[in-house]
Amino acid sequence: MRVTIVGTGYVGLVSGACFSEFGHHVTCVDVNDEKIKALKAGDIPIFEPGLDSLVDRNVKAGRLDFSTRLADSVGASDAVFIAVGTPSRRGDGHADLSYVMKAAEEVASLLYGYTVVVTKSTVPVGTGAKIEEILMEHAPDKEWDVASNPEFLREGAAITDFMHPDRVVVGTTSERARNVMKELYRPLFLNETPVMFTRRESAELIKYAANAFLATKISFINEMADLCEQLGADVQDVAKGIGLDNRIGKKFLHAGPGYGGSCFPKDTLALLRTAQQVGTPLRIVQATVDANDNRKRAMADRIIAALGGSAKGKRVAMLGLTFKPNTDDMRDSPSLDIVPALLKAGATIHAYDPEGTAEAKKLLPDITYCDDAYACMNGADILVIVTEWNQFRALDFDRAGDLLKNRILVDLRNIYARGEPQAKGFEYYGIGRGGAASSIAAASLTATDS
Template sequence: MKLCMIGTGYVGLVSGVCFADLGNDVICVDKNIDKINNLSNGKIPIYEPGLSELVIKNFKNKKLKFSTNLKKSVKESDIIFICVGTPTKKDGSSADLSQIFNVSKEISSSINKFKIIVTKSTVPVTTGDQIEKIFLKKNNRKNFAIISNPEFLREGEAIRDFIYPDRIVVGSNDKRSSRILKNLYSPLISKGASYLHTSRRAAELIKYASNSFLATKITFINEMANLCEKIGVNIEDISIGMGLDKRIGSRFLRAGPAYGGSCFPKDTKAITSTADKFKTNLSVVKSVIKSNENRSTLLLNRVYEILNKKIKNKTITFLGVTFKANTDDMRDSSSLKMIPALSKKGAKIKYFDPTGYKKEFSKIKNVFNSLSIKDSLQGSDLVIIHTEWNDFKSINFKSLYKGKKFIIYDMRNIYSPKKIKEQGFRYYSIG
């Protein structure tokens, strides 16, 4: 099939290249000229394991193209996937849908034959209805169908998640388009993915309900960790003990820093705002948001305690600054709150992240990017393991310190407290 992905970010690029690899002809469109030029020259704008090889392979065999020309790309395609961003509005209240509506207007004026318009971006329930109204201003109802097909891939495991998804959700009120979409996904369905057909509104809501539930699970275990710290119980035992119950499951049940990333923070806010609009109080999700927002302050207070409230002139190392491993995505990472707060109190911050330098810290005083784990640890008073990259899972700290020993605060509970303490380090973990 001829597909067009509008928005070549994490979702548009990954799903575009995977569709191309399944034999479709795909054009990935973006308004960012540099991004499109770089992609056409084999330079991948994001860090995602396996992505680069797949893009280069499919670009070379001409199944994947890149373009900044939205109108032409739409005209040449049968199915148009909207994959632009839906960030939180500047006032923090709800989802900013301006990118969605802008591209909808552009697409709607480029319809030359029947097109299926699929919203892959995460959009609040009833957005599909609004997109349909935009299309109806310029087009006959017979010439298009608006479908919701939310994306569930996780950064860091995006390609695997796309090819082997737990489920594919298609929300459509149009039978013909549903059949075409099911056919498009048939190679994944035949490998075992569940296919769920729902109304368009239900599909939109499934995505928000799923993300809110996962955010709730993380927040729940983080709060349990707070209790564990007070009563001398190991949170890892609680996670394992709970996770073995099949009704609960062990995933998203590991205590750590506040959840971050491009999805959970914005999607939890967006769903409460939608519910408020429909006069329904999602009190559980509201509590989750509040608890998560407080978490970085709580962990910062723990850092202050560990350093006996003497932060000025201390050197603090961050191992990992992204919100999770295997991605370069800094959106809503808890390091964005913690590092500026520690810098403000007079600490010198050194950070090492496998995905390199982060422009987000360029204007923060006394924050330095280290080029290796070893370099980041030199002269450090406190080492914070912030992200669970494999690179940090078996560091021989003993061989890497010179002079004074640093304290270790393991925010991912990667190390065995006993073994690290035996090496003579003061070691703190979560829960």
């Protein structure tokens, strides 16, 4: 089949590359001429493990190409996927659908023959109906259907998630559109992947509901971590104990500095705004958003408490800046709250991130960037792990201790077992670990509340 992907951001590029791997001919279109030139030259604008080789293989096979012109491919396509950005709108938190609607108008003017127009972007309930209105206005004499096909891609594992998903959700009541979508996902049908066909509104809501629920799990275990610190319990034991219950599950029960990234922050806000519009308050989701905002702000207080209550004149060695490992994505990363707060408190920061430095420099220009983990430790008063990159999981504590002024480690991701850093003479502060952690937890909670 022939497919057009509108937008070569994270979702569009990964989806296009994976559909071409399924054997379809895919054209990825973007208005950014420089991005398209880079893609044609083999330069991938985002870091995602395995994506460069996947793109290269399918370009060479003639199944994947890139263009700035929708007219090059839309008319010949069986399906056109809209995969443009839907950022939170400034001021009110609503999803900004301007790029989606502009794409729909452009696509409408180019339709030829039966085409399924599919929203791959994360959009509020009712967006499909609005796209349908646009197509009715601009292409009333053409044959088309509008479907919703939300993505469930985790940054850092997106290719695996696309090729081996837990499920595929398609929102359409058109049998003709169903047949097109079945053919597109035919390799997954052969692998007996669950494929759900629902009403369009249900598909649109499934995406938001899934992300809100996962965000709620993260905020829940973070609050349990605070309680563990006050009661002498270990949140990792608590998380394992409840996660072994099949009704709960162990995923997304990792205590840390709060969630970030391109999905959870904006999707929870967009879901709240949608609910407000129809007069259905989502109190649990609202509490999740509030708890996460407070969580990220409180992390700097923890670091300052570990420094003895003052960061003035202190140097902080920070490992990791991206919101999670295996990505260069800085969107809503906890570091964007932690770093400014530490700078305001008088600290200087030397940081290292394996992939996020280029993006981080745009957002955090007032810190020193280092070429490796140990370079940023040299002369620092404290070591802080913000992102759980694998290369930070086996630090040489003897070497680190010799480089640091003080052997203090604040592990915001709990990647080390209690006792391991202490055996090398470090003061170790994790998240929700009870014992020694409770003193700085109490101090940080007091600072946050004051």
